[in-house]
Amino acid sequence: MDNILFKIVNLSKSFFHEQIKIEVLKNVSFSLEKEGLVLISGHSGSGKSTLLNLLASFLKADEGEIYFKNENLFLMNEKKLRRYRNTQLGFVFQNYNLFLEHNVLFNLALPLLINSYGINYSYEQALVLLRNYKLEYLAYQKAKFLSGGEKQRVAILRALINNPDVVFADEPTGALDEENAYEILHFLKDISKKRLVVIVSHDLDLLKQFATKHLSINNGKLLIQNDV
Secondary structure, X not given: OOOEEEEEEEEEEEEEEOOEEEXXXXXXXXXXXXXXXXXXXXXXXXXXXXXXXXXXXXXOOOEEEEEEOOXXXXXXXXXXXXXXXXXXXXXXXXXXXXXXXXXXHHHHHHXXXXXXXXXXXXXXXXXXXXXXXXXXXXXXXXXXXXOHHHHHHHHHHHHHOOOXXXXXXXXXXXXXXXXXXXXXXXHHHHHOOOOEEEEEOOOHHHHOOOOOEEEEEEOOEEEEEEEO
């Protein structure tokens, strides 16, 4: 149990569309360990992104519990939830969400600056992170001049700047060609050796080569829960 980061118990979530109730998740239960690369798959509308948003506390479930380090997310007050999102979680998106007119150092340092860390400290930490992953040559390049693969690497490093326990990645290879997608997944796999990385994707053929656990959702139910 000491190695369990998330424990999800009987999680259910529904939405209403034109007064019709749509059950997106139905009594889903599983656990995630502190390290590893977890793939959550399913067709469009299957509930995989909803599950990611529930784990990140952006949504609240209709029923069930999510425990993070044995603490129930749904019982946390808003101040504690903000701290959870800002310090425990990192986020990677399909379209990078970088400030294109600013250089890489600024983009990496931004989460620290937002959390009221000093400029010097924030930029120093960003540079250390680039050096750790042998990407310091990108430091002073504007984001708009980076390739797609470089932009996604920077976006991943930005997700690590607060040294989070878990990185959530929503379709991180969706905007990349196959070669760059393969390299980004190698990058995420390396990161998952020291923390949990959870990827939502429909690209099963590629991702199953890297995942340590695969959760498949269909019609709101967890169909597969296995070590790959």
